[in-house]
Amino acid sequence: MFRTAELGSRIPKSEYKQREPALRQELLEAQAALRESGEFPVIVVFAGVDGAGKGATVNLLNEWMDPRWLVTRAYTAPSEEERERPEFWRYWRDLPPYGRIGFFLSSWYSQPLLDHAYRKTEVAQFTGQLDRINAFESALTADGAPVLKFWMHLSRGAQKRRLNALEKDPLTRWRVTERDWNHWEMYDKFLEAAEHTIMRTSTGSAPWTVIEGEDPNYRSLTVGALLRDAVNKQLEAVCLEKEIKARLQVHDVEDPVIIGAPQAGEALPGSAAEAGSDIRSTMTVLDSLDMTKQLPKPDYQKQLKACQAKLNQLHRKAKEQKVSTILLFEGPDAAGKGGAIRRITAAFDARSFQVLPVAAPSDEERARHYLWRFWRHLSRAGRTTIFDRSWYGRVLVERVEELASEQEWQRAYAEINDFEAQLIDHGIVLAKYWIHITRDEQLARFKVREQTPYKRWKLTDEDWRNREKWPDYELAANDMVQHTSTRSAPWTLVEGNDKRYARIKIINDLCDKLKTALK
DSSP states (O other), rough: OGGGGGGGOOOOOHHHHHHHHHHHHHHHHHHHHHHOOOOOOOEEEEEEESSHHHHHHHHHHHSSSSGGGEEEEEEOOOOHHHHHHHTTTTHHTOOOOOOEEEEEOOOOTHHHHHHHHHOOHHHHHHHHHHHHHHHHHHHHHHHHHEEEEEEEOOOOOHHHHHHHHHHHHHGGGGGOOOHHHHHTTTTHHHHHHHHHHHHOOOOOOOOEEEEOOOOOOHHHHHHHHHHHHHHHHHHHHHHHHHHHHHHHHHHHHOOOOOTSSSTTTOTTTOOOOTOOOOOOOOGGGGSSSSOOOOOOOOHHHHHHHHHHHHHHHHHHHHHHHTTEEEEEEEEEETTSSSHHHHHHHTTOOOGHHHHHEEEEEEHHHHHTTTTTHTTTTOOOOEEEEEESOOOGGTHHHHTTTSSOOOHHHHHHHHHHHHHHHHHHHOOOEEEEEHHHHHHHHHHHHHHHHHHHTTGGGGGGHHHHHHHHTTHHHHHHHHHHHHHHSSSSSOOOEEEEEHHHHHHHHHHHHHHHHHHHHOO
């Protein structure tokens, strides 16, 4: 695999001086166009043999381009704060916003490769780690980000010459450590791990490029040209996509009437509208709920006190054992999510939890992958994070309101499952609640809000507008449960017509989940 990167490729100094100014100008122009577009970020990963010029290449690119619009990150062993969160938290946190380029050294490939080279992991575990990387990079490329991955290579002899040369120079001697020489001794083991890495993770959307690293002129011009081409190619693709969409919109407006085709206001033959029904014709998982379930007020008050006491004990035990908890609540407007959250937090230490109401994304959040704003809010070990609406907005409101394309919300199911699997693998207790109410019950609650001064602020025009799309939201919720209620992260569907019943069911379920997770 690496023989083509051991051919002794070189570029004479005279040729380098001739080509370098033009390439720098082209990179700056591509960077400016990327900033102006603001449609996607660019992710550049550097990995490879010690001494092959990874750091030198990144430094040079920062010199050639405008460093104010570059993000450069290099990773060492995780800090205590990072170890208290899932492994990929720090990588999601550091992703560049749309319009910028991110350079990543010692990135998500480093630790899996090192562990396998040192024989700390078997092939099966190593392969599983690489598959998780594939899922991460797939989420980025599906969002429009080009992911460039450069493996900077040196032959065993070239690496030894490089390390010796660095050691002889007093100004660079500090760069060579005992660890570098240990890795040189393990050259074959590292190459074996690298080969498996590249074979497993060189995908059509995020391929590896192996760069011969011995000659700095060759590696610099090669990497720079590939980066320039990748940015320009994606910019052209975005422009073409916009042009096609614009033409399709014009075509829709000017589309001639086709004889025999249904006209505006007509129902398609065999459609629900033709049958006189404005409700979906298929059953959903929500139809299986017994919405008549109730809990009398005296029983509720007694059970609530006992449940909250039990939850408080489990909450304190989770804090002692550094077990984090994430709760998320979804459901129709006025379903009682806020009331359920208040009954839960009443049993918690206020210093140990945060409640995050999720609304439309801010400008900062819109400039990144939709999962970024949820990754960034993951709390440290032993704490509780409660999401009032969550990452499921992509497959619910964004789907129904057509704020996300069908391709975007369809692929979100797999992205969400992978996200939640990482939370659970890290030992986080994840509890997902859909609080359901009937359409009639929602109307009754809306009317109460209208007539109650201190509740009137809760009712908005958007709530009434969303109500008109009730069947669409039910279908979206059904698909959400179908695709994301897994054995490790199941949905708990809560009959919410009676608020008292719903609150007790949720608190009891949360207690069961905490009890199972705690030692």
